[in-house]
Amino acid sequence: MSRYISEAIQIQVRERACYLCEYCHASEQWQYVTFTVDHVITLSKDGARGIENLALACFHCNRQKSDRLTAIDLESGEEVTLFNPRVHSWRQHFIWSKDTLSIIGLTPIGRATVTALDFNRQRIINIRAEDSKIGRHPPSNDPIKS
Numbered sequence: 001m002s003r004y005i006s007e008a009i010q011i012q013v014r015e016r017a018c019y020l021c022e023y024c025h026a027s028e029q030w031q032y033v034t035f036t037v038d039h040v041i042t043l044s045k046d047g048a049r050g051i052e053n054l055a056l057a058c059f060h061c062n063r064q065k066s067d068r069l070t071a072i073d074l075e076s077g078e079e080v081t082l083f084n085p086r087v088h089s090w091r092q093h094f095i096w097s098k099d100t101l102s103i104i105g106l107t108p109i110g111r112a113t114v115t116a117l118d119f120n121r122q123r124i125i126n127i128r129a130e131d132s133k134i135g136r137h138p139p140s141n142d143p144i145k146s
């Protein structure tokens with residue numbers, strides 16, 4: 001089965017995502033490596049082939065997510081679905097910490113995804129800190145904890 005995604009569809013996915021990783025909200029604009037257009041539900045798990053199942057993902061999130069669909073919420077101990085950018089709203093499940101360096105999960109889905117995709121590893125916190133000094137971070141419409 002072909003995983004081919006046409007150039008036109010990839011452009012639509014990028015524009016829809018405002019050029020952000022739809023998981024960790026890193027901006028593709030400042031990355032050395034272009035982001036991946038990812039099947040949210042992989043084809044091997046019968047995910048749809050169309051744009052309704054595609055998301056823009058940075059290399060790290062794409063690799064961490066792989067073909068996973070669920071993860072454990074450490075607070076409740078329950079297995080929950082991973083954040084799905086086609087179904088869930090980012091701002092309903094995540095908020096930036098007051099210093100904008102970390103993503104906080106607001107819900108079981110948010111918390112499980114923060115952990116599973118390792119949203120707050122030290123390397124990305126360092127990048128966010130430098131990017132925020134020059135106004136590249138956080139994305140302008142994202143919620144920040146007051």
Ligand SMILES: [Zn+2]
Pocket residue numbers: 021022023024025026057058059060061062
């Ligand atoms: Zn990401």
